[in-house]
Amino acid sequence: MIKRATGILLLGLSLGACQNSAPKPDGSNADSQLAEGIWQAVIAQNDSTNLKFNFNLESLSDSEYVAHIKNAEEIIDAKVIRLAADSFKIEMPVFANYFLVKKEGNQLKGQYINPDAEDYYLPFNATAGVSERYENAQHLYPLPxxxxxxxxxxxxxxxxxxxxxxxxxxxxxxxxxxxxxxxxxxxxxxxxxxxxxxxxxxxxxxxxxxxxxxxxxxxxxxxxxxxxxxxxxxxDSTFELPDPDTLTYLKEGYSKMEFAFPNLEGDTIALSDPRFADKAVIIQISGSWCPNCYDESRYLSKVYEQYKDQGLEIVCLSFERTRDYATAQERLAKMQKDLSIPYTVLLAGATRDDKAAEKLPMLNHIMSYPTAIYLDKEHKLRKIHTGFSGPGTPVWEDFVSENDAFLQKLLNE
The missing domain is CATH 2.40.128.120 (Quinohemoprotein amine dehydrogenase alpha subunit, domain 2)
Incomplete structure (x- = not known):
């Protein structure tokens, strides 16, 4: 809700004056407060293309808000932090990307920034009170x-x-x-x-x-x-994509998986460590920058909590897009914290300088982030699932059911 400044009218000697409310300790005043409720946001991808989305803004305090970003059935909560009286930073959960914006009337104007790409600044603006994403839908009977x-x-x-x-x-x-x-x-x-x-x-x-x-x-x-x-x-309701369990496999001459990478504390963790002995293992090839990995990590977190007492271990091998090791650690720590990942997370390398396929030479390739590798209790390869079709797809419930049956069989052998 917009709070409007109140003025104090001074009468005397035929002279009048109006004064805004006093600034608050954080440098804000009533006119700098953001309107709660629906906003329409626009990111200019290029000179002719505008990506639009909506968010609901909720005030937490004079200096902090949360933007509930909506994409169909998904709601993403982004922090909106006041930097100065009329300037704000919008921080995304999990990902390093963010917005720097300034309030101008009923709008926010600024830039969307990807810190892991060179000169990645896209114009951004958002307008309070606009609920449309694009033009209002008309009859689209042929589409579903x-x-x-x-x-x-x-x-x-x-x-x-x-x-x-x-x-x-x-x-x-x-x-x-x-x-x-x-x-x-x-x-x-x-x-x-x-x-x-x-x-x-x-x-x-x-x-x-x-x-x-x-x-x-x-x-x-x-x-x-x-x-x-x-x-x-x-x-075409009959068209099928390639079987995701057939696209990645062990190269000729290799019979098993191996890895040894540091965790966030700098300790090297290897598949040969006692913690993995006599346990089925899911190796997740991932990255904190990857939205499909985000979906898979949330799913695997539930799987781990369900089956860890039955002899299942999960380890994430994360390949980050930044070249700086300390920054990569920060990215990975943010992902682990924001997603509350309970299983082992390791920093395997950088996607640009150290390709995943070079760090895992036993695989024919790393075709997709994420890729999930399933090992039995003897650490024999049972399957490799390339990619991930998450909860936004119509195949999601079938995948969860089939994978659950597979895991129960794997753990009971």
Whole structure:
């Protein structure tokens, strides 16, 4: 709620004056308070593309707020911290990315910043009281259901996905796109006059899709500040992606997994350590910058709490995007704290300088972050699951059920 400054009218000698309320100890005054309630946010990905999302702002104190960022069924709570009377920092959970903004009337204006990429500053503004994400949805009867997606059709960069969309008058359009390496998490948007608009912002993903809606969907996909692809989708409920349990495997000449990497305290942890002896082990190849890893980590945390007393260990091998070791430790510690990860977390290297495949030479490749490697109690490889289709996908419940059955069998052998 906006608190308006009250003035004191001074009468005397035909002279009047108006004075704002006194500043508070943190340098703020009533006019610098942010409006609680719904906001529309816009990140300019490039000169012609604006990614939009909404958040509800809640005041915690004069100097701190929380922005409840909405993407379809997901709500992400970001801290909004006052830096000066009219300046704020918006900190995302888990991820290192953040916003620096300044209050101007009923707006926040500033930049979205990725500290692990060179000169990554995207213009940002948010307006209080605007509830629309994109244009209000009209009748989109042809949209709901499964679609086969082709990105960059007819080019050497052609790739495939499987989309699932839903629509109703109240929620608008929502759904996701699944690929061989993961999913696009929670997409939300709307459609009007035969056009479709979808976006997702979770602190790391900056996804915006637009398309003409006919018998097919044809349009453009933008990710981050520079990636662009054309895409076309055909209604097809039978299309299947490659089996994620077949894409990553041990190379010829190797018979087992091995690792030895430092934890956040600097102690080297190896698969050969006594803590893993006679226990089934899930090795999670991950990174604090990775939204699909975020989903998998939340899932594996529940799995660990459920099965740790039955002989299951989980260890995360994290590959960070920063080249600085101390910064990588900070990124990893933030992820572990924000997600309350109860299992072992190790700093395996940097994605840019030390490729995961070079640190784990027994694997044919690391195709995706995340990748989960399942070992039995003798540490024999049982399966490798590439990518992760999380709770924003229609296959989520089946995956959880099937993986639970697999783990029970693994632990009872």
């Amino acid at each position: 259901g499964y679609w086969k997606v082709v990105f960059n059709p007819g080019t050497e960069d052609e790739s495939f996905g499987k989309a699932y969309f839903e629509w109703d008058q109240e929620k608008g359009v929502y759904g996701t796109i699944m690929t061989a390496t993961g999913d696009y998490r929670y997409l939300e948007g709307s459609g009007a006059a035969g056009k479709l608009y979808l976006s997702a912002f979770d602190g790391a993903h900056l996804f915006y899709l637009e398309a003409e809606l006919h018998d097919t969907l044809q349009g453009h996909f933008y990710s981050g500040r520079s990636y662009h692809a054309t895409w076309i989708a055909y209604r």
